[in-house]
Amino acid sequence: MKLLTVGSVAFDAIETPFGKTDKIIGGAGTYISITGSYFTPEQGVVSVVGGDFPKEEIEMLKSRKIDLEGLQVKEDEKTFFWSGKYHNDLNTRDTLVTELNVLGTFDPIVPESYQEADYLMLGNLSPQVQKQVIERMAKRPKLIVMDTMNFWMDIAWDDLMETIKMVDVLSINDEEARQMSGEYSLVKAARKIIEMGPKVLIIKKGEHGALLFHGQNMFFAPALPLEEVFDPTGAGDTFAGGFIGYLAKTDDTSFENMKRAVLYGSAMASFCVERFGTEKLLDITPVELSERVQMFRDLVAVEGRI
Amino acid sequence: MKLLTVGSVAFDAIETPFGKTDKIIGGAGTYISITGSYFTPEQGVVSVVGGDFPKEEIEMLKSRKIDLEGLQVKEDEKTFFWSGKYHNDLNTRDTLVTELNVLGTFDPIVPESYQEADYLMLGNLSPQVQKQVIERMAKRPKLIVMDTMNFWMDIAWDDLMETIKMVDVLSINDEEARQMSGEYSLVKAARKIIEMGPKVLIIKKGEHGALLFHGQNMFFAPALPLEEVFDPTGAGDTFAGGFIGYLAKTDDTSFENMKRAVLYGSAMASFCVERFGTEKLLDITPVELSERVQMFRDLVAVEGRI
Numbered sequence: 304m305k306l307l308t309v310g311s312v313a314f315d316a317i318e319t320p321f322g323k324t325d326k327i328i329g330g331a332g333t334y335i336s337i338t339g340s341y342f343t344p345e346q347g348v349v350s351v352v353g354g355d356f357p358k359e360e361i362e363m364l365k366s367r368k369i370d371l372e373g374l375q376v377k378e379d380e381k382t383f384f385w386s387g388k389y390h391n392d393l394n395t396r397d398t399l400v401t402e403l404n405v406l407g408t409f410d411p412i413v414p415e416s417y418q419e420a421d422y423l424m425l426g427n428l429s430p431q432v433q434k435q436v437i438e439r440m441a442k443r444p445k446l447i448v449m450d451t452m453n454f455w456m457d458i459a460w461d462d463l464m465e466t467i468k469m470v471d472v473l474s475i476n477d478e479e480a481r482q483m484s485g486e487y488s489l490v491k492a493a494r495k496i497i498e499m500g501p502k503v504l505i506i507k508k509g510e511h512g513a514l515l516f517h518g519q520n521m522f523f524a525p526a527l528p529l530e531e532v533f534d535p536t537g538a539g540d541t542f543a544g545g546f547i548g549y550l551a552k553t554d555d556t557s558f559e560n561m562k563r564a565v566l567y568g569s570a571m572a573s574f575c576v577e578r579f580g581t582e583k584l585l586d587i588t589p590v591e592l593s594e595r596v597q598m599f600r601d602l603v604a605v606e607g608r609i
Numbered sequence: 610m611k612l613l614t615v616g617s618v619a620f621d622a623i624e625t626p627f628g629k630t631d632k633i634i635g636g637a638g639t640y641i642s643i644t645g646s647y648f649t650p651e652q653g654v655v656s657v658v659g660g661d662f663p664k665e666e667i668e669m670l671k672s673r674k675i676d677l678e679g680l681q682v683k684e685d686e687k688t689f690f691w692s693g694k695y696h697n698d699l700n701t702r703d704t705l706v707t708e709l710n711v712l713g714t715f716d717p718i719v720p721e722s723y724q725e726a727d728y729l730m731l732g733n734l735s736p737q738v739q740k741q742v743i744e745r746m747a748k749r750p751k752l753i754v755m756d757t758m759n760f761w762m763d764i765a766w767d768d769l770m771e772t773i774k775m776v777d778v779l780s781i782n783d784e785e786a787r788q789m790s791g792e793y794s795l796v797k798a799a800r801k802i803i804e805m806g807p808k809v810l811i812i813k814k815g816e817h818g819a820l821l822f823h824g825q826n827m828f829f830a831p832a833l834p835l836e837e838v839f840d841p842t843g844a845g846d847t848f849a850g851g852f853i854g855y856l857a858k859t860d861d862t863s864f865e866n867m868k869r870a871v872l873y874g875s876a877m878a879s880f881c882v883e884r885f886g887t888e889k890l891l892d893i894t895p896v897e898l899s900e901r902v903q904m905f906r907d908l909v910a911v912e913g914r915i
Contacts, residue, residue, distance in 0.1 A: 392793060487698060490834045511817040514834060523831045523908045528796045528820060563915040596915060602829045603909040609869040609902060 305345040306551040307417045307444075308335045309436045310426020310540070311406060312350040312374065313383040316399075317579060319534050320391050327580040328360050330383065331426030331450065334537040337584050338544025338571050339424070340367040341592065342552040347373050347417045349436065351405045354378035363585075372414045380405045393532050394509060413439040422551040424543060425449040430459050430466040437469050446556050448472040448547045449501070450539065453479050468500035471556075474543055476507045489514060490521075503561065505546070507539055515565050517558040524565045525602055527573045527595075534579045538572045541584065545571035570595040610676070611651035612857040613723045613750075614641045615742045616732020616846070617712060618656040618680065619689040622705075623885060625840050626697050633886040634666050636689065637732030637756065640843040643890050644850025644877050645730075646673040647898065648858040653679050653723045655742065657711045660684035669891075678720045686711045699838050700815060719745040728857040730849060731755040736765055736772040743775050752862050754778040754853045755807070756845065759785050774806035777862075780849055782813045795820060796827075809867065811852070813845055821871050823864040830871045831908055833879045833901075840885045844878045847890065851877035876901040 310332030317324050332350040339346050347370040354377065365371055386400035411432050418441035425433040427450045437447065449470040455463050456479065467473055473496065477489060483499075484492035493504050493516040504516040510532070515522040545568035546561075553560055573595060577583045616638030623630045638656040645652050653676040660683065671677060692706035717738050724747035731739040733756045743753065755776040761769050762785065773779055779802065783795060789805075790798035799810050799822040810822040816838070821828040851874035852867075859866055879901060883889045 488834075488836055488838070490836050508817070511814070512831070521834065521908065523834070525818070525829045525831065525909070528794075528827065528829070530794055530796050532794070559912055562911045566911060566915065600911065600915075602827065603831070605868045605872060605906065606865055609872065609906075 304343065304422055304445075304551045304554045305347070305417075305420040306339055306343050306422045306424065306547060307347050307349065307373075307413070307420035308332055308339060308424045308426060308544075309349040309411055309433070310335055310424070310428060311383050312348070312352050312356070313385060313406075314356075315536060315580060316384075316386040317534055317536050318388040319393065319579075320389065321531075321533055322579070324579050326384070328357075329385070329537060329580055331428075331540040331543075333364075333581060334540035334575070334584070335424055335426050335544035335547075336364065336369045337367060337581055338541045338575075339548035339551070340369055341571070341587065342545070342548030342567075344368040346370060347414070347420065349373035349411050349413055349417070351375040351377060351409050352383075353381040353405050356382045370416075373412065373417055375405075375412065377405050387536070389535065393535055411436050411439070415441075418442075421445045421554070422547055423447045424547045425470065426540060426543070427452050430455055430462040434462070434466045434469065437466075445554075446471050446547070446550060448474060448543065450474045450543050451479070453482055456482055464499060470501050472503040472505065473501040474505040474507065474539075474546070476509065476539065480504075480506045493521075505565065507542060509535070509538075513542065513565055513569060515561060517561060520558050522558075522562045522565065524562075524569045524599065526569060527598060527602065529573065529576070532576045535576050536580060538575050541575040542568040542572040544568070566596055566599050570599055610653050610723050610726040611649045612645055612728045612730065612853060613653050613655065613679075613719070613726035614638055614645060614730045614732060614850075615655040615717055615739070616641055616730070616734060617689050618654070618658050618662070619691060619712075620662075621842060621886060622690075622692040623840055623842050624694040625699065625885075626695065627837075627839055628885070630885050632690070634663075635691065635843060635886055637734075637846040637849075639670075639887060640846035640881070640890070641730055641732050641850035641853075642670065642675045643673060643887055644847045644881075645854040645857070646675055647877070647893065648851070648854030648873075650674040652676060653720070653726070655679035655717050655719055655723065657681040657683060657715050659686040659688040659711050662688045676722075679718065679723055681711075681718065683711050693842070695841065699841055717742050717745070721747075724748075727751045727860070728853055729753045730853045731776065732846060732849070733758050736761055736768040740768070740772045740775065743772075752777050752853070752856060754780060754849065756780045756849050757785070759788055762788055770805065776807050778809040778811065779807040780811040780813065780845075780852070782815065782845065786810070786812045799827075811871065813848060815841070815844075819848065819871055819875060821867060823867060826864050828864075828868045828871065830868075830875045831905065832875060833904060833908065835879065835882070838882045841882050842886060844881050847881040848874040848878040850874070872902055872905050876905055
């Protein structure tokens with residue numbers, strides 16, 4: 304099934320306790336679509352970059368069967384740039400630089416060939432832009448998944464509330480769920496947020512796993528305890544890419560299948576954090592992926608009756 | 610005697626965002642043995658209280674088939690007292706009062722009828738006292754489980770290192786595992802701690818579940834996302850009581866059975882936090898318990914091949 308991803312394609316410069324990078328490619332659209340490419344060969348991206356974005360990176364994305372007709376290249380402008388430094392626990396970070404550049408005036412043009420996509424992934428962007436994309440589809444996708452962040456809760460609450468009413472699945476982290484709902488208990492937070500619009504809510508808890516709320520049903524996927532988290536950048540986007548990629552591949556949006564999709568998203572995210580940026584995501588074999596998913600299942604497996 | 614528990618029997622005064630209590634009964638020995646009573650009717654407690662400890666609470670414990678021959682009552686002294694106030698997130702707390710009283714000079718006398726117990730639970734006490742109990746057993750128990758806390762790492766490191774070499778299972782929380790090992794990654798921390806002595810390590814992560822490390826094997830039990838955590842006091846002790854209680858009942862210390870024991874411990878702890886102190890623990894039916902354990906299994910269940 305066809306998957307359309309909207310999200311930033313950008314430069315990041317990252318510092319963690321283990322080292323630092325120069326400008327490397329990043330952005331939600333990049334992580335989501337690279338991850339999605341493990342699941343479906345029919346994928347398009349709507350985004351924008353400047354003339355400084357390396358042609359070889361565009362070729363890399365194309366080589367993964369990611370359709371870039373929807374990637375606008377503004378030759379005279381500069382690509383979105385974010386720079387951050389993680390603290391020792393890797394759970395918190397300081398943003399050092401945010402240069403919106405081309406993203407400041409981003410008009411998300413959806414090419415005609417994408418307008419009937421069955422699966423739509425709205426990466427973290429302003430809720431106005433996310434809403435525009437939904438409105439520009441020729442038909443309502445089977446499933447719309449939306450990511451957002453606390454920043455938009457602070458500055459664009461009304462737009463956010465409008466947009467989440469239009470989506471099926473909202474994906475946010477635990478602190479964002481608490482901020483959005485005003486509830487500390489994630490069970491209560493989920494109930495309130497589902498009343499705001501989305502039928503399904505995913506609450507990402509980083510190294511503590513992810514919760515999937517689907518009507519009255521609840522599922523928990525652990526995170527795999529890792530020897531070393533090298534760089535958490537993009538883990539949430541990678542999770543989203545694995546989640547919607549698996550759903551697009553299997554074309555089944557039942558609760559049971561969404562559980563599997565959460566495991567695939569978690570597995571992909573566990574690879575993402577093993578190296579800087581997208582490095583590890585470019586180099587996962589099908590066997591590695593299925594073994595990793597099995598590790599997630601084994602981690603919580605209890606045999607027999609108890 | 611199947612299960613011997615050593616731990617404080619005490620008074621607590623607790624304040625949470627939901628209310629506060631006067632002096633109520635608490636202490637590791639109390640939580641562990643009440644929880645253990647759901648699993649085995651052959652249980653003894655080694656502890657000490659003062660003359661101020663209510664006779665009706667002693668009768669309550671006896672009514673749960675907890676043998677109190679090992680409970681010393683020092684009529685002219687006062688019972689250990691702890692008072693604490695939880696912050697709004699319930700994950701952190703301030704200790705307001707600690708009065709050691711009878712615990713300051715506690716000599717853990719193990720009655721002869723307890724000295725051949727197969728399962729020994731060392732609740733959080735000084736590592737010297739824990740070690741004394743092990744040495745006073747007539748034979749080496751099949752399984753020794755030990756709880757401890759950061760306080761003993763700070764003031765009694767050498768004794769702690771001696772005592773953990775003598776036990777099979779060590780149960781601590783994530784911050785304590787990090788402090789003990791000097792490693793942030795819990796996987797690395799577990800490896801180092803297992804090299805220090807215990808064959809099995811349980812790392813409790815509170816609302817984020819618990820990890821069981823058993824040689825090269827790893828198991829994760831989620832915590833049940835709850836509508837409301839009312840009072841976390843005693844949750845760790847309750848977990849330990851459910852864990853060793855289930856092992857004592859089934860008399861099987863394999864990794865597979867320890868997984869089940871972790872689920873029972875987690876289920877009992879999820880009841881504990883629903884009300885103040887031991888209140889909910891006194892009133893759980895067998896059906897409620899098995900339904901709760903099933904909820905833990907369902908929470909992570911994924912059907913079929915993926």
